[in-house]
Amino acid sequence: MSPFLDLTKSQPNERLFDLPPLAMDSAGLAEDFKRYYAYTLGRDRDSRSAYYTYLALAIVLRDRMAERWKRTRQAQDQANSKRTYYLSLEFLMGRALGNAMLNLGLRDAVERGLLDLGLLLEEVADNESDAGLGNGGLGRLAACFLDSCATLQLPVKGYGLRYEYGMFRQLIENGYQVEEPDHWMREGNPWELERQEYTQRIQFGGRTEFYRDGDGRTRARWVDTQDVLAVPYDTPIPGYLNDTINTLRLWRAAATDEFDLREFNAGSYPESVAQKNNAEHITMVLYPNDASECGKELRLRQQYFLASASIKDVIREWTGLNGSDFSTFADKNCFQLNDTHPAISVAELMRQLLDEHGLEWDSAWSITTRTMAYTNHTLLPEALERWPVRLFENLLPRLLEIIYEINARFLSEVAARWPGDLGRQQRMSLIEEGGEPQVRMAFLAIVGSFSVNGVAELHSRLLRGGLFRDFYELWPAKFNNKTNGVTPRRWLAQCNPALRDLLNDEIGDGWIHRLDGLARLVPYAEDPTFRKRWQAIKQGNKQRLADLVQEECGVDFPIEALFDVQVKRIHEYKRQLLNVLHVIHLYLRIKQGDTEDWTPRCVLIGGKAAPGYTMAKSIIKLINNVANVVNADPATEGRLRLAFIPGYRVSLMEVIAPGTDLSEQISTAGKEASGTGNMKFMMNGAITIGTLDGANIEIREQVGDENFFLFGLTAEEVEGLRSHYDPGAIIASDPQLRDVMHLLESGHFNQFEPGIFDAIIHSIRSPQDPWMTAADFPGYVRAQEQAARAYRDQERWLRMSILNCAHSGRFSSDRTIAEYNRDVWRMEPVAPAPIGAFGGA
Numbered sequence: 113m114s115p116f117l118d119l120t121k122s123q124p125n126e127r128l129f130d131l132p133p134l135a136m137d138s139a140g141l142a143e144d145f146k147r148y149y150a151y152t153l154g155r156d157r158d159s160r161s162a163y164y165t166y167l168a169l170a171i172v173l174r175d176r177m178a179e180r181w182k183r184t185r186q187a188q189d190q191a192n193s194k195r196t197y198y199l200s201l202e203f204l205m206g207r208a209l210g211n212a213m214l215n216l217g218l219r220d221a222v223e224r225g226l227l228d229l230g231l232l233l234e235e236v237a238d239n240e241s242d243a244g245l246g247n248g249g250l251g252r253l254a255a256c257f258l259d260s261c262a263t264l265q266l267p268v269k270g271y272g273l274r275y276e277y278g279m280f281r282q283l284i285e286n287g288y289q290v291e292e293p294d295h296w297m298r299e300g301n302p303w304e305l306e307r308q309e310y311t312q313r314i315q316f317g318g319r320t321e322f323y324r325d326g327d328g329r330t331r332a333r334w335v336d337t338q339d340v341l342a343v344p345y346d347t348p349i350p351g352y353l354n355d356t357i358n359t360l361r362l363w364r365a366a367a368t369d370e371f372d373l374r375e376f377n378a379g380s381y382p383e384s385v386a387q388k389n390n391a392e393h394i395t396m397v398l399y400p401n402d403a404s405e406c407g408k409e410l411r412l413r414q415q416y417f418l419a420s421a422s423i424k425d426v427i428r429e430w431t432g433l434n435g436s437d438f439s440t441f442a443d444k445n446c447f448q449l450n451d452t453h454p455a456i457s458v459a460e461l462m463r464q465l466l467d468e469h470g471l472e473w474d475s476a477w478s479i480t481t482r483t484m485a486y487t488n489h490t491l492l493p494e495a496l497e498r499w500p501v502r503l504f505e506n507l508l509p510r511l512l513e514i515i516y517e518i519n520a521r522f523l524s525e526v527a528a529r530w531p532g533d534l535g536r537q538q539r540m541s542l543i544e545e546g547g548e549p550q551v552r553m554a555f556l557a558i559v560g561s562f563s564v565n566g567v568a569e570l571h572s573r574l575l576r577g578g579l580f581r582d583f584y585e586l587w588p589a590k591f592n593n594k595t596n597g598v599t600p601r602r603w604l605a606q607c608n609p610a611l612r613d614l615l616n617d618e619i620g621d622g623w624i625h626r627l628d629g630l631a632r633l634v635p636y637a638e639d640p641t642f643r644k645r646w647q648a649i650k651q652g653n654k655q656r657l658a659d660l661v662q663e664e665c666g667v668d669f670p671i672e673a674l675f676d677v678q679v680k681r682i683h684e685y686k687r688q689l690l691n692v693l694h695v696i697h698l699y700l701r702i703k704q705g706d707t708e709d710w711t712p713r714c715v716l717i718g719g720k721a722a723p724g725y726t727m728a729k730s731i732i733k734l735i736n737n738v739a740n741v742v743n744a745d746p747a748t749e750g751r752l753r754l755a756f757i758p759g760y761r762v763s764l765m766e767v768i769a770p771g772t773d774l775s776e777q778i779s780t781a782g783k784e785a786s787g788t789g790n791m792k793f794m795m796n797g798a799i800t801i802g803t804l805d806g807a808n809i810e811i812r813e814q815v816g817d818e819n820f821f822l823f824g825l826t827a828e829e830v831e832g833l834r835s836h837y838d839p840g841a842i843i844a845s846d847p848q849l850r851d852v853m854h855l856l857e858s859g860h861f862n863q864f865e866p867g868i869f870d871a872i873i874h875s876i877r878s879p880q881d882p883w884m885t886a887a888d889f890p891g892y893v894r895a896q897e898q899a900a901r902a903y904r905d906q907e908r909w910l911r912m913s914i915l916n917c918a919h920s921g922r923f924s925s926d927r928t929i930a931e932y933n934r935d936v937w938r939m940e941p942v943a944p945a946p947i948g949a950f951g952g953a
């Protein structure tokens with residue numbers, strides 16, 4: 113569809129797009145900035161809103177990206193390259209401005225240009241609010257992946273939803289979490305471009321009708337539906353210094369302009385117009401559940417809305433170039449499903465190929481199963497998505513029919529392979545029978561995909577041997593591992609400028625796009641002058657973090673102390689509780705006078721709890737109550753501090769990771785699929801205290817046992833212990849844990865709030881405690897003592913810190929994406945013509 117469709121008499125020609133290259137020097141950038149500020153945004157010297165300085169700068173950078181964006185699209189079209197679509201209900205992008213400046217190579221020029229106008233870049237940039245369109249690790253992974261795909265010049269497009277309200281804002285009142293809506297676009301979003309012309313129509317409800325087509329074949333159509341429009345908004349994703357700009361396309365739900373005629377004729381015009389709101393609710397808000405399903409109809413609507421709009425968009429482009437010939441579609445297109453959230457795509461691609469493009473079942477199925485790839489993100493049973501068949505029947509009746517047909521054919525394959533094994537057929541069925549039959553979305557994703565991957569070695573192994581064992585036996589070649597990574601642009605070069613400059617001085621800047629290059633740091637760990645410089649940088653970053661903690665929590669963090677940090681979603685499996693029990697233990701030691709050779713320690717905890725997750729919210733309250741007691745006690749002065757930082761998000765992590773000494777990665781083994789916070793900390797020279805879980809295992813392999821504080825049961829030991837787990841006996845036999853439990857149970861941390869921690873206490877003492885907090889407590893305390901001792905020997909600690917950074921190369925998302933491309937997507941990189949090579953003056 114041409115944007116000029118409405119212009120019947122005009123003949124727009126190429127001169128319309130013939131533009132000189134935009135200035136990339138500080139004076140030219142400042143000129144553009146002034147024009148946008150004064151004219152486009154209409155500000156004058158009376159303007160008191162700093163926000164517009166940010167807006168003007170964003171437009172300056174957006175222009176430079178737009179210039180390259182078009183060339184990237186042209187190059188990808190010309191190369192007729194295969195394309196991959198990253199389908200995700202979450203993209204936790206954070207702020208865009210700093211990343212755009214870094215990847216365009218404009219940071220210094222912008223800083224100088226603004227300084228010339230009397231403006232401080234840091235202050236200008238601080239006006240941007242985070243794009244918080246994700247819960248945590250899964251959504252942030254999608255954002256890191258987009259950065260790596262653009263940096264590797266792979267033709268990958270992100271597809272997601274443009275939520276009006278992102279992740280809620282977290283306030284702490286009287287120690288309790290309070291949620292506030294995050295209307296992140298209230299003041300506009302300068303980075304996106306609406307693409308009205310690519311609007312799609314999405315169907316819901318209605319029923320299926322069968323008919324004979326011109327060739328006498330029986331075909332289905334979905335009729336009497338209630339339709340919603342999907343309007344795309346594109347955000348540019350710049351690669352690092354390579355002129356590539358990829359696209360993140362987010363869909364907004366909009367009402368059609370059709371009215372319910374019956375209501376309209378009954379004289380309820382306003383009611384009829386007001387109905388439009390319902391359609392727009394679909395992209396109103398992000399569900400704030402991390403690692404658990406919510407089972408709400410609106411959530412299923414969101415999932416289908418994303419799948420249907422994105423697939424229609426891809427097929428629109430395909431038929432535009434290839435007409436109705438789908439014979440090479442699977443060679444040229446791949447959909448990567450970020451968890452089961454978009455798994456309905458399997459059935460939706462089938463539906464569009466069958467019903468809208470007239471393909472036969474077998475060819476449609478062959479295309480689908482060569483096009484879909486699925487990434488699993490969790491083993492937690494509460495996260496396994498199942499949708500009631502009844503809900504599907506009402507909302508997506510045609511999709512349910514297709515799922516039934518997929519299942520029938522799939523189960524005959526199972527029966528042919530294992531004749532008579534009814535138990536296996538029942539276990540593997542896409543439909544879970546029972547009182548309320550359910551569709552198993554993970555199984556739909558596996559059956560419909562050619563690739564199934566976990567996100568760390570351990571996680572992938574547990575998938576093959578446990579949750580997906582039957583499927584692994586049927587299709588071993590489908591299964592593979594892709595250990596997660598994080599982008600070293602945002603998580604080192606951008607968030608830690610002092611360290612970036614030191615690295616560039618000593619080993620050159622190649623590490624920014626080839627992170628393995630950090631290995632060249634290894635010999636520097638033995639150089640005392642280098643260690644001094646490393647220490648000075650860490651102290652500076654700790655001061656920056658201490659200022660943030662003072663500002664946000666009103667707690668003083670002296671930078672000589674060990675900064676011990678755990679930030680991530682609050683969840684029982686992540687065991688923030690174990691961390692608090694350790695703080696209580698340290699507090700008791702201080703009170704008992706056991707402070708010889710004490711290592712001063714500042715413990716920082718942050719993270720959001722799902723609003724309906726009562727236990728996680730109680731843990732936040734406990735952290736805050738313990739913090740109040742500990743920080744108010746004069747005996748802890750200079751020895752121990754505890755703070756809970758509200759509103760954990762990407763832009764906070766950019767300050768937290770560089771200022772951290774000790775990274776807490778203490779989940780119950782077998783529960784954290786990978787973790788990515790662990791990688792950000794490692795890159796910034798923090799040392800991990802952690803269990804053998806997720807990517808911790810691979811971090812320890814890289815950095816060596818002597819540079820990692822290990823404790824806790826293994827995943828196998830956790831499962832082996834379940835049947836006879838006896839926390840009562842552990843507490844009774846460990847005097848330190850006994851004393852901690854005694855103080856907690858005495859009500860010392862809830863003096864005038866009786867009973868509020870009973871559920872927590874009960875969970876620790878329960879033989880059914882899935883997280884086995886008590887079992888790992890003694891080992892955790894010992895590992896913490898080792899960390900404290902290591903920190904007192906600053907030269908040793910600095911060596912460990914340098915080596916952690918030096919060995920973090922494997923955890924670049926560039927490596928992860930290169931592996932996805934090598935094993936799953938199989939695309940060639942496409943380089944756009946550099947600016948100035950064609951067009952322009």
Ligand SMILES: *Cc1c(COP(=O)(O)O)cnc(C)c1O
Pocket residue numbers: 247248249250252679680681760761762765786787788789790792
């Ligand atoms: C990296 C990141 C996460 C994931 O942290 P984990 O420790 O791996 O759970 C969550 N939220 C934000 C804001 C992040 O930056």
